[in-house]
Amino acid sequence: MARRERLKQCTILDRYVPYIVSSVPGIFRLLVFVLVVIGLGSGCRSTATTSPSASSGLVPWVNRPxxxxxxxxxxxxxxxxxxxxxxxxxxxVSRGRTAVGLGxxxxxxxxxxxxARPCLLRGYPTISAETSAGSRWALHPQxxxxxxxxxxxxxxxxxxHVFLDLATNTGCEGGRKPTVQYRNLLVTLxxxxxxxxxxxxxxEDCGLSMSDFGLPERYTQPRAAAGTAGTLRARLQLPADVRAGTALRYTVTLSNPTRTTVRLNHCPGYSEGLYASGLVVRRSFVLNCRSVHAIPPHGRVQYAMQLPVPPRAEPGNGKLGWNLDTPTGPFAAQVVRVTAG
Structure with missing residues (x-):
């Protein structure tokens, strides 16, 4: 009974306080408001629903490009x-790795x-080598x-150690050009x-290309600070196919694998792109942070997404890419089949 009475008081407070306060002269409104809230509102608690999560629903898509x-x-x-x-x-000098790619x-x-002493080897050498016929040729790589x-x-x-890369292409003359083998290399520094x-x-098949002496390029790896959107993970859920000229509707689940809450006070953007035969569609939007303001440790939130597929899209497989707009993502991709409109 006591709980029912408190709910009744809260209902009265919600319905009538605005009218009571508005009927009082301006200089007394604040005092009346405080007295009414104290008198009727003690014990009242907000009945507003909590922010959506993966267990309470799908966060809707918002059109904020x-x-x-x-x-x-x-x-x-x-x-x-x-x-x-x-x-x-x-x-x-010794032989290093070999690799192939696109011919x-x-x-x-x-x-x-x-x-026993360090030294620096840089620039392009000149190379001569013997052919299978025993003659020595000067090579002229690009x-x-x-x-x-x-x-x-x-x-x-x-x-x-450092490396020197040499590469050739096998695609000229329909692949019918004979390969020339070089041995007993002489490298002039x-x-x-x-x-x-x-x-x-x-x-050598179709000419040679050459690097200068050195090591592979290396770069700083961006790291997301704890509690920021860049620490999240993304997973896509797409339909099997989408018709050209319609919207691809799908969902993205953002999960927090860390022990730190990720707060979305500064709502991040996201980018999505569809890559298919003769077609690239890319665009960026603001994530819908109106109802979900944080993702707790090991929590997840599911967001609705949509991407228009142009009518000119050709039937076939395409790839959808999605990422939050941070240097560390997260990034996700999945294949979707485009059908005729």
């Missing part, structure tokens, strides 16, 4: 390059520092790196002196 988000370029980490130039007598073939040479990436200068500590690589061979 943003300028298209671009992930910031990573900051390169430079290697030390203060040592004296390497002399030929400090170096030994390109990589053959890597490893230059190791066998001396400078600037290979299909497989760039190398950047780095000191060689005692026992350390940019600063003078030559190093023999008698146990190393390389092949």
């Amino acid at each position: 943003l300028p298209l988000y671009v992930v910031p370029e990573p900051t390169p980490i430079r290697y030390p390059t203060s040592a004296s130039p390497c002399r030929a007598g400090q170096l030994r 390109n073939q990589l053959e890597e040479l490893v230059f190791s520092n066998v001396s 400078h600037g790196g290979t299909y497989f990436g760039r190398l950047v200068p780095a000191d060689l500590p005692a026992g350390g 940019p600063q003078g002196g030559s190093v023999r690589a008698e146990q190393v061979s390389i092949s």
Whole structure:
């Protein structure tokens, strides 16, 4: 009975306090409001519902577009390059890794520092090699790196190494051009002196490209601060297919794998993109943070999403990409089939 009476008082308070207060002269309104709330409102508690979560429903999509988000370029980490130039007598050459990709073939040479002092090997060497016929040819690779990436200068500590990448393409003349094999390489260093690589061979199909001496580029890895949106994880749930000219409606579940609450006071943006044959659709929006202001530790929230598929989209498989607009994401992607409109 007591609880029922309190609820009755709260209902009276909600309905009539505005009218009571508005009928009182202005200078007394604050006093009357306080007295009424104290008299009728003691013991009243808010009956408002709590913020939605994964267990209480789907957070609706809101149409609040943003300028298209671009992930910031990573900051390169430079290697030390203060040592004296390497002399030929400090170096030994061996065969490194090989790789293939889209008709390109990589053959890597490893230059190791066998001396007790650090040295620096940088720039482009000149190379001559013997063919299968026994004649020695000067090779003329194209400078600037290979299909497989760039190398950047780095000191060689005692026992350390750098690489020299050489690559060729197998796609010319319909793949019918014969491969030329080179062996007994003689590598002349940019600063003078030559190093023999008698146990190393390389092949050439459609020309050669070459990196300079160095190590693979490396970059700083962005880290999200505890309690920020970048620490979340994302999972997509898509329909099996979507018809061209309609909206792709799907959901994103953001989960918090950490022990720190992620607060959404500064509501993050997100970006979504559909990549299909002859089609790229990308756009950015503000996440709907009106009802969910935080994701607790090990909690999750499900958000409704939609992306219009242009009528010109060709039937076939496409890829949907989604990410929060932070350097660390989270990022998620999934395949969806586009059908004719």
